[in-house]
Amino acid sequence: MTHYETMPAHGYYKEKYRPHLHFTPEQMWMNDPNGLVYFEGEYHLFYQYHPYSTQWGPMHWGHAVSRDLVTWEHLPVALHPDEQGMIFSGSAVVDHEDTTGFFDGGKGLVAVYTSADGDLQRQSIAYSKDRGRTWVKYDGNPVLENPGIADFRDPKVFWHSSSSRWVMVLAAGKQVQLFTSENLKQWTFASSFGEGWGEQKGTWECPDLFPMVNEKTGVEEWVLMIGIDAGGPYGGSGTQYFTGVFDGSAFFPDQQQDEVKWLDFGKDFYAAQSFSDLRDRRVIIAWMSNWQYANDVPTDPWRSAMTLPRELMLTKVSGESVLKQMPVADLIQSMDNSAPGSGVQLLPGSPHIQSQPDAPFVWKITLELQADSHVEGTVFHTGEGGYRFGVEKGRAYVVRDECVPAFSNHYAAECTADIAGSFDEVTLTVVCDFSSVEMFVNTGEIGMTNLYFPQTGLSHLMKLESIKGYAAVKDMVIDQRPSIWAENHS
DSSP, rough: OOOOOOOOTTSSSSSTTTTTOOOOOOSSSEEEEEOOOOEEEEEEEEEEEETTTTTSOOOOOEEEEEESSSSEEEEEEEEOBTTTTTEEEEEEEEEETTTTOTTSSSSSEEEEEEEETTTTTEEEEEEESSSSSOOOETTTSSSSOOSSSSEEEEEEEEEEETTTTEEEEOOOOSSEEEEEEEESSOOOOEEEEEEEEEEOHHHHHHEEEEEEEEEEOOEEEEEEEESSSSSOOOOOOOOEEEEEEOSSSSSEESSSOOOOOOOOOOOOOOOEEEEEOOOOEEEEEEOOOOTTTTOOSOOSSOOOBBBOOOOEEEEEEETEEEEEEOOHHHHHHSSSSTTTTTTTTTTTTEEEEEEESSSEEEEEEEEEEEOOOEEEEEEESSOOOOOOEEETEEEEEEOOOSSOOOOOOOOOEEEEEOOSSSSSSEEEEEEEETTTTEEETTTTTTEEEEEEOOSSOOOOOOEEEEEOOOOOEEEEEEEEOOSSSTTTOO
């Protein structure tokens, strides 16, 4: 039986609601992932960080590294505010050919970020010769002046091999602007994209642009991801994306102007960024919160978590290019291969109920369904309420009831997404931590990410039931995962 209680203050990372499968800062405020880059065997995660308060304030770049995308080591703050202003979001790259001249003919890391001085936003750079442990800011900052735009931030930079130059995609109001450079120091405007395209309710932020090979066609396409601070699929912030062609200077979408593609259909998935310098795969991390209530979530002494790192895949569905995503394999692969509940027959009025393990855990369910089947699962169930998820013909959904005690009238939500293709067999991968639930349908065609703050001090159950029609559980694994912090700290 599971008992969620406030844990001893002297234990490392033992606070109530503290995630044990997701990255969190040791204390204080965190938001957007920044500077994701792979270099010399390490994955670097920088992030928007305010080290003096759990409320949003003068931003720094916090820093952590991992060798496996599972366990993380906290490092000292990488970038502090300076005479140019606060350190807003941005990216990091490996300068392999020393185009900057910073590395004496060798290679090293370069961070490209927004310097924010009041309402003035400009782009600056810094470099590291010691694998990201210390940073030197370029004495010629800023490297890209503001042309008179209020929102001019979050540079994502990558090397474009076909044109042998650096490309920057930058958020500029409700569109992006693209710039090119030979050396990361001088930048030339190339093009803009987005005015009137996709979701336009909120300001565009944290763009990312990268190529992927479509698994169905074998053709390389380009993906442009954009965070929007309002107008998300179920209120507040969210992440949309476009697919198309990039010629080294301009992006050309292959979808209709008013079409919106959401990367995740939950409430808490924002500012997604991909790792630079991963040659054989595309891995992203997003901020797991929503601007509607990010300042008010009931956690202390830290605020905010990152999503699980996720592998992106590009595929075709009904002739349209779409992204799929699944957590990196090491985070969700079964540890014991047991399959409790396999062969269970689900009929209305006869739910399958069992004790829930301590978080974090993964609940993977493969269902055989009929045309009229409607199956619903519940985690953190106490006899009443809980976090509900389900599938019925053509759709998947999750339902998050109001938190007790309530902290925001934007928190309660019902999120739905269309299921494309056959409904005969559906696999749900549900990843539960102490304060979040991430659900993935089939091989990642749908992702739904939500914070969830269960009642504490109670025993929790898991329930699987048929709301309508007949269904069978073809396979089921309930796999408790070890804390990503347990081996690093005591």
